[in-house]
Amino acid sequence: MESSAPAVYGRAAYLMDAASGDVLFAKDGTERLPVASLTKTMTAYVVLQHAKPTDVVRIERADVAYAEDGGGTTANLRAGDRLTVRELLYGLMLPSGADAAHALARTYGPGVGGFVAKMNDTARALGLNDTHYVNADGLPTPRGDGYSTARDQAVLAAKALQVPLIKQVAGTGEHALAAGGEHRSYYWRNTNRLLGTPGAIGLKTGFTRAAGYCLAFAGESDGRVLVGVLLDESVSSRRFSTAEALLSWGSAHRAA
Structure with missing residues (x-):
């Protein structure tokens, strides 16, 4: 299955056919590891189970402070602004905003703790039995990091991409939001350098010192969608060149 596959230097990797679930490549795919901001894919998925894209969320000072104090990447949200769930998903997925994650979790938990419980319930429902979330963004906590596996995150990626809005947002290179209503202008650029290939x-991208550089990726060729995780x-x-090589290789191969 893997003899002619590209070299993979990351600690764990997984590549599968999104439709059939056939495994094309696996390297320590079931090892429990921190996954950093890949966590935000589950955040987006759970939010859209409980909210409409047109729902409006008010950004609070606590959302901004959370990202600043935790040293996370931010969407540079401003307290007092009101943004739709759709717009916050762009802030969540493109610049990987921990402030956007906090605002969404706080609103749709209700409360961050309640939202994280929903994330873990959803993980169980999807069969992600080696996954445990401790927050909505993947930042390290004093109680320790959450964990998942390359396999679990690939299964989640395949499921998330079935949601049209998540697929649209995650595949967008940049997004601008003009000032209007009760919000100022925003501009976000996607951290995923694989886009455009x-x-x-x-x-989704991710990074913490504990997790290293992570990537959940997907590509489509001849109507066949492959999803993978590094x-x-x-x-x-x-991680981007490896993902591109795996997608190219995988498009020409089938599971053994």
């Missing part, structure tokens, strides 16, 4: 359709890569740029 042939067939690439998303999905965890704990030591070189940021290599």
Whole structure:
């Protein structure tokens, strides 16, 4: 199955056919590891189970302070602004805003703790039995990191991409929100450098010191969608070149 596959330097990797679930490549795919901001894919998925894209969320000072105090990446949200869930998903997925994650979790838990419980309930329902979330963003906590596996995150990616809005947002290179109503203007650029390569359709980047550089990725070729995950890569740029190589290789192969 893997003899002719590209070299993978990250600690764990997984590549599967999104429709059939057939496994094309696995390297320590069931090892429990921190997944950093790949967590936000589940956040987006759970939010859209409980909210309409047109629902409006008011940004609070606590959302901004959470991202600043935790050292997380932010969407540079401003307290007092009111943004729709749709717009916050762009802030969540493109610049990987911990402030957007906090605002969404706080609103649709209700409360962050309640939302994290929903994330874990959803993980169980999807069969992600080696996954445990401790927050909505993947930042380390004093109680320790959450964990998942490359396999679980690939299964989640396949499920999330069935949600049209998540697929649309994750595949967007940049998004601008003009000032209007009760919010100021915003501009977000996607951290996923895989976008723009042939067939690439998303999905999410991640990084913490504990997790290393992570990537959940997907691509489509001849109507076939492949999803994959790379965890704990030591070189940021290599996760994108490796993902591109795996997608290219996988499009020409079937599971053994």
